[in-house]
Amino acid sequence: MHDPDHVMDQVGVRYDKNWRDWLLSGTETQFSFALGAPSAQVIGRDFESVSRWVNTWHSWAEAHPAAHLRSTTRRTVVGSQKVPTHLDVPTLDDLVSLDPVLANHWQRANERWSRIRALPTDVLVPRLRPRLQQILDLANHDFEVLLEAVRWFVENPRSGLTTRQVPVTGMHTKWLARNRGLVLACLNSREEHSADGYQIDDELEQAALDPLGLTALPVHVNLIIADPVERARIGGLRHISAPLPEVTSLPVQPDTVLIVENKESAYLVPDRPRTVIVHSLGNHLNVLDQIGWLTVAADQLYWGDLDRAGFTLLSRARARLPHLVSVLMDPMTLHQHGALAVADDTRVDLPEPNLTDAEAAALAALTTEHRAYLRLEQERLPAPFALNQLFRALERHTRDGAR
Known part of the structure; x- marks a missing residue:
């Protein structure tokens, strides 16, 4: 018999595994989680424990109206007993509403993905999919810098400027060393995978700056x-x-x-x-x-x-x-x-x-x-x-x- 904490752990696991696909596909999904309902023999043998488990689930369901208990009737030695067997959740929004952490994550994912898709560049979903969590982990300020940097590089692909000369507020050498992979992925650049591995104290060399049309300072x-x-x-x-x-x-x-x-x-x-x-x-x-x-x-x-x-x-x-x-x-x-x-x-x-x-x-x-x-x-x-x-x-x- 699974208690609510166990089932919520399953909810979290399913969300962590699938949220990127749900975000990118926009598919509405229904969900069902088995509760490990007791058999008639278990009910007859430990009726008191089963009753507490049933009451716990009913109390939890009352506090979470977005989810519904699916029940069945078991014929037991103590009479017919109605027990919940599954937790059914009609929509994805209902699913994330069960956990404030998931709800905040899902809201942040949708807000940021919609702004990424609005960039003036051909964003390739397969290229950005593995970077979605990295995008969500950005502080608000860094995310705004990312958007503005991508817009600027789209308009100025071969500027010949140094990093410090780029007129994007908040973008400096350390920021670009740390986030160059994200910038190139948003620009749909084939060089994005060579962009990782730089430390924040690194001075980017010319080969690293070429895909952005920038010029390195002389060593x-x-x-x-x-x-x-x-x-x-x-x-x-x-x-x-x-x-x-x-x-x-x-x-x-x-x-x-x-x-x-x-x-x-x-x-x-x-x-x-x-x-x-x-x-x-x-x-x-x-x-x-x-x-x-x-x-x-x-x-x-x-x-x-x-x-x-x-x-x-x-x-x-x-x-x-x-x-x-x-x-x-x-x-x-x-x-x-x-x-x-x-x-x-x-x-x-x-x-x-x-x-x-x-x-x-x-x-x-x-x-x-x-x-x-x-x-x-x-x-x-x-x-x-x-x-x-x-x-x-x-x-x-x-x-x-x-x-």
Whole structure:
């Protein structure tokens, strides 16, 4: 015998499974839910419990007039007894009215879908169907931005503007990185599935902006010219941040390039002959094999955070520079300074399959016995230790290169 809570769980399951089809097809549907009515034998054996169950359903039905109890008569040892067998619900609107949560969801779905269908574009139902819940999950402000953005892109398919130049109030770089898939789906773009996976802090690259007719900002590369002689050729500048083409054309010829994940750690490195430090690239590691003087440097070293993201970035950098050697990203460094590590609960992509055995061991050591993760940021390493290990690695590679 199913009680009202059990049947309402069934209502919720059926709604969750079918609401998208009901929304898109507009089909009126009747519903029926079996109540697990007791047999004549059960009624005769436990008449008191059955009576309470029947009364519970009648009370529930009185409070929910949109639904109707269907009943039958059982002939039992205690006489003929009328028991409910099914809960019948005439329409979809009646169904969702049984649960305020479903009613609110259904109302929101209808309101937003009607506005999506009113956009000046050929909305393809199959393309948007898997994104309907994502559309409903948008805050009201973000949904309004979505509609306005789609209208603007329909009217301006090849604007050549940057994201920040698009005159849609509320649409900025982070908003577009987070919602680009929805925008492209509403525009009926074939590129929509390549739109997912961006993080809200990502700066969208040109390939990601092409389907929207936008232009990416030029990637800036941050450098430290650690050789005073090299600095003299470029006006004495030690710290440089410039677009990739300008960095590529710099008249420098370093023997050693040290790639450092974060700015603060890069600033620790003092002057050193024929050395350039590249830092703070973030996810723009694709520039590494586009800088001619970098790719021909005899020694290419990488120093990043001892965390899962750090090893993923290292692997991606090595995919561009196959001879890249890591520094301070080994089990010994983690073991000696593990007390400085903190918990790491960020979502991280797996690294490329090009880590060395030592790097893979350090990555594995970041997982605790409780299946949690650790993060040891490079800035937390004591500066004397970090510089000592760094210069030992630099000198070792210099000697090896001279042999």
